[in-house]
Amino acid sequence: MTASTQPTQPTATSQPAAGTQPARTVVQPLPAHQTSITLNNGTVIPQVGLGVFRVPDGETTVNAVTAALEAGYRHIDTARVYGNEASVGEGLRRSGVPREEVFITTKLWNDDIRAHRAKDAFNESLERLGVDYIDLYLIHWPADGWQQAWSDLQDIYASGRAKAIGVSNLHQHHLNDLLAMGGVKPAVDQIESSPQFTNQELVDFVHGHHIDVEAWSPLGGTGGDLLASPLLARIGEKYAKSAAQVAIRWHIQRGVIVLPKSVHADRIRQNIDVFDFELTADDMAAINTLSTGHRNSADPDNFDF
Numbered sequence: 001m002t003a004s005t006q007p008t009q010p011t012a013t014s015q016p017a018a019g020t021q022p023a024r025t026v027v028q029p030l031p032a033h034q035t036s037i038t039l040n041n042g043t044v045i046p047q048v049g050l051g052v053f054r055v056p057d058g059e060t061t062v063n064a065v066t067a068a069l070e071a072g073y074r075h076i077d078t079a080r081v082y083g084n085e086a087s088v089g090e091g092l093r094r095s096g097v098p099r100e101e102v103f104i105t106t107k108l109w110n111d112d113i114r115a116h117r118a119k120d121a122f123n124e125s126l127e128r129l130g131v132d133y134i135d136l137y138l139i140h141w142p143a144d145g146w147q148q149a150w151s152d153l154q155d156i157y158a159s160g161r162a163k164a165i166g167v168s169n170l171h172q173h174h175l176n177d178l179l180a181m182g183g184v185k186p187a188v189d190q191i192e193s194s195p196q197f198t199n200q201e202l203v204d205f206v207h208g209h210h211i212d213v214e215a216w217s218p219l220g221g222t223g224g225d226l227l228a229s230p231l232l233a234r235i236g237e238k239y240a241k242s243a244a245q246v247a248i249r250w251h252i253q254r255g256v257i258v259l260p261k262s263v264h265a266d267r268i269r270q271n272i273d274v275f276d277f278e279l280t281a282d283d284m285a286a287i288n289t290l291s292t293g294h295r296n297s298a299d300p301d302n303f304d305f
Contacts, residue, residue, distance in 0.1 A: 034072060035275065037257060039187040040210050043164040045103055045136070047252055048272050049075030051216065051259035057084040060263055065091025067265040069102065071272055077214075077259045079107035079140060080125055089130035104129065105136040107168060108153070110143035110305060118152035126161070137162040138190060141169045142300055147181065154184045166190070168216075169300040172205050179209065190214035192297055193256065195247055195290040196226050203256065214257040219247050221296035231286060239277040242270060249274045250287050 035047045050068040055061045061084040065076055069092070078088045085106060092102055106129065112121035122137060137153060139146050153165045167178070168190035175189065189206045193199040193215035206213050220226030232243035241249070244260070248271060251258035260271040279287075298305075 034074065034272065035252065037212055037255070039164055039212055040185060041164055041187055043135070043187065045164075045188075045212075045257060046073070046075035047257050048248065048274070049073065049077045049103070049105070049257065049259045050268065051077045051261040052084055052088060053079070053082055053216070053261055055082070055084055055261065055263055057087050059087075061087035062091040062094060063265075064263045064268065066095045067268045068272075069095040069097045071265075071269040073268075073272055074101055075103040075105075077105045078129075079109065079138075080112070080121060081107070081109040081140065085125055085128040086130070089128065093130065099131060103135045104131065105138065106134055107138040107140040108149060110141050113139065113141075113143040113145050113149045116145055116148055116152075118149045119156065122156050122162070133160070134162045136164045136166060136187065138166050138168045138188070139170075141303060141305075142167075142171075142174050146174075147177070150178060150181070151183075157184060164188075166211075168214075171300050172202060174300070175206070175209065175211075185209075186211055188212045188214050188257070190216055190259075192217050192221070192295055193251070194218050194220045194226060194296075195229075195232070195250060195287050196220045196292055197295055198288060198291045200288075200291075203254065207255065212257060213255075214259060215251050216259055217296055218251055218258045218260055219244055226290070229290060231290065235279070235283050235286065241274070241277060244271060245274050246279070246283075246287070249277065249279055250284060253279055253284060 036044050037047055038044050050073050052061055055064055065088055076088055078085050106125045108118050108121055112118060139149055156162045157165045164187040166186040166188035170189050189211055191199055191202060191213060194217055203213050227243045229243060232246045236243055236246045248258055248260055262268050262271060
């Protein structure tokens with residue numbers, strides 16, 4: 001493992017072909033008390049990002065993004081289907097933080113996958129965001145035609161307009177099919193993962209192929225009761241931290257990129273204030289016992305959108 005004390009700007013150098021085994025590298029804290037992970041093509045991604053799923057377009061998203069960047073976030077995760085890419089771009093511009101200092105992820109939606117319009121959809125996302133490149137572009141779900149979409153993403157990557165490409169919601173068998181295609185290896189698989197649904201078998205499989213894992217719904221998702229867990233509260237008391245901060249720290253120590261969501265400035269600040277304590281091995285093991293094995297969202301093998 002190697003270390004760096006500063007984030008480096010992603011480059012358009014080729015990602016390794018399937019079957020190669022570059023080392024995953026967790027580097028030292030960024031200036032904003034943030035850790036980062038070096039992806040398999042050398043792109044550096046801040047380990048904690050702001051997710052904006054279901055955040056309303058307009059001032060709500062703009063304010064969340066500006067609050068996050070003010071708090072030290074340098075990673076924003078959006079998607080075409082969220083309907084708020086333009087507001088993410090506006091929040092970035094209002095923040096005054098230079099574009100090159102912020103890692104932006106967006107995603108190719110299922111309708112565009114099925115219509116074989118990945119390249120057009122990518123250009124439209126660029127226009128809505130008001131940027132000339134994306135740091136990470138993902139296939140959102142394994143909708144019909146995702147294999148062709150992956151080929152199109154490789155062309156986008158080769159153009160340099162996406163600094164890294166990856167997938168989201170792919171199971172082991174999907175990834176095996178993708179890796180068998182050869183060519184560019186995905187940089188990440190963004191999957192559902194939380195203490196209530198660790199998805200650990202898939203996490204281990206993905207890491208075993210030198211692909212990084214991003215966790216969506218990292219705090220249990222809508223309708224869950226994870227943050228009311230007495231166990232997380234007890235662990236948090238030891239460190240003067242909230243249940244949410246304990247859960248985010250759990251993800252970090254698993255080597256997972258974590259994408260908590262909030263529209264409240266105080267909660268946004270709290271969610272990144274997780275770099276001044278460390279969970280013990282016993283803490284980690286106890287949190288693992290919260291896993292129910294049940295998803296809070298759709299199964300990538302059985303979805304209807």
